[in-house]
Amino acid sequence: MAAAAAEAFSRRLSAAVRGLSGAWYGRHMAAADRAIRSRLPLVDVVLEVRDARVPAASAFGPLRRRSSPEEPDRRRLVVLNKADLADPHETEKWMAYMEQTSCSCVALNSHSREGIKELLNAVRARIREIKLGESDCTGTVLLVGIPNVGKSAIVNAMHQIGRIGAAEKGKLKHAIVSSHPGETRDISGYKVASHPNIYVLDTPGVLSPVFLDNESGPLLALTGAIKDSMIQEFDIAQFLLAILDSKEEYKEWENLNLTGDMSSMNRAMPCSSHHNKRQYASDHTQDFVVKAVRQALFDTISSFKGDLGNENELKSLIECQFIALQEAFRVSAELSEDLHKLVATKLLNLYRTGRLGRYTLDRTPDVRKKMV
Template sequence: MSGLKRLLKKGLGLGDMAFSAGGGAINWFPGHMAAATRAIRNRLKLSDLVLEVRDARIPLSSANSDLQPLLSAKRRVVALNKKDLANPNIMHKWSGYFERCKQDCIAINAHSKGSVKKLLELVEFKLKEVICREPTLLVMVVGVPNVGKSALINSIHQIAQSQFPVQEKMKRAAVGPLPGVTQDISGFKIAQKPSIYVLDTPGVLVPSISDIETGLKLALAGSVKDSVVGEERIAQYLLAVLDTRGTPLHWKHLNNRRAEGVEYDVEENHIYNLKNLKPKRRNNPSNRCDLVYVEDLVMEVQWALHSTLTEFNGNVEDESDLESLIDLQFGALQKALKIPHKASEARLMVSKKFLTLFRTGKLGPFILDDVPDHTPVS
């Protein structure tokens, strides 16, 4: 058993976050989720096809296990969204896995119309046998919170409007970085003949997540509110994953500019803001100073983790050694992120900024789930 697995088994110092050392559970099931789950179950009976959106970084962990028996019984397409944040060297293995499971699956970027059009082509192909005999078809979009359903819905609607401009305009679906933005079921037409309607649904989790690592992956991907688990604990898990995989050791070549002494025209007293790390709107292009600052910040963070792991004499497969390494890395990250030494909430600030770098893809593309060695029996 690896050091990470041992840490997870004993709680990773996370015993008071609703996980317990024996496996425990994470509970975040707001009232609207319970109501939405009931509504989804009822409307699934009327749906001709289910479009299940998952996070490409966690293809299995982002599946709602309670709904799987119902979803697998329907005509279904699994869309692995946020493929731009997922490791392309592993994504093809996941495609092979779903193919072996006889499940239609496609990796997409919900913000790319070209990517979404390919998804719609697959949906249309799957509906072909029904189109000839049904005047009205219903496609339901489901998924856990914050996998990008609303962003996908908006892209689909824009494509539909360009093809069928006469249909009524729909208010854009609310999109945000926090889970729980969409809280009711709404829909719109995307085709005239036959009439095809798409229903958007709120992101719903299972009432209780019994597996610690699944819960942490969902929290790391943003499907569970940070306040439920705690940013520091999520950051600890991310560091443990990076260390046990040896990821920082591969970041040495990314720091060539440091060795070459490349300098940038950047303000010396640049004020750090998390907004600098988030995508800018097209009509508000990023300031070059901000771009260079964030790039340099990422390099400092990568170098800090590379250095601490390279110089560490312990064994990352040992839970005690791994915990010691993570403590050292928090200190190194505090310096890299230029957080005041005496800040009373330094570790929390480090965690928030570190998680933002990961979630926005600044640390590189990742897939946290491992491809199963076996194909589940359907």
């Protein structure tokens, strides 16, 4: 029932996304789309990077149209990046689903050396398979995906670790990495391995101007594939709170808040010297602020006596949560800025960096229905 009420916020956000009429798909993205399509038939391997939190919504449109379950593209390898921000059990289900549909899949965190090494080994194996075992051949890999799924972070890590493994010298190239979508504008090549020589082409993110369903738009807005400047952050944050309120994960925060155990929240965010870090109330990423935010969310949900399945009552709860979060974030009511926007921006940042837990927002499809 709670999920049904949360869907009302999804529909409202979906309408806002549709109202943009694909405004994110400008001339630069259209040109990148054409360039990628022209290169797809020419490369040996296609690495499709998706967001592990939304594996279905973050699928790359041009590849969806080029393959089917009955005739999969054997050159394609799917990378579920940001696996450290997703529910690990759901990620395992998605990987099993990919394998069942004859699509090889690797789940990783682009900042993990072990994950990148696993990806490099999978690419090497695929190149050798395609080149019939030749050791001195050259393979090309096209790295594709929607904006803000971490393609440039992956190619930087592959380039660095691959060169170290091959004991190559020379200046490292670095792709531009940003938390904002649309930073990569051109296609660039990076050598990531020797014997066989493997070159990866990093491409700009391309997001279709039209989605196949109504669920994808809100999920992509929430995970940051669509720029926040195009949609009201307050609307996205309301959608996020509706999701958090309809799930059970908040119950774990009671014990976390009592013990002060931050390990599960910071698994994906290795930090330097927590102990010597000065505390600033204006910095919403500091542990004591994050703890206060989780406490505020736990208190408001656990003390709520209404019906979460009722859209109006859920809306009332979310309004109360924004008031509680304003205090948790130390946002002064005297500020001239839009308080709701300020709270929403901070809340979305904590979610997108994994400080509010690990969530997978796309359900795993039924393989049998997919085949039909």
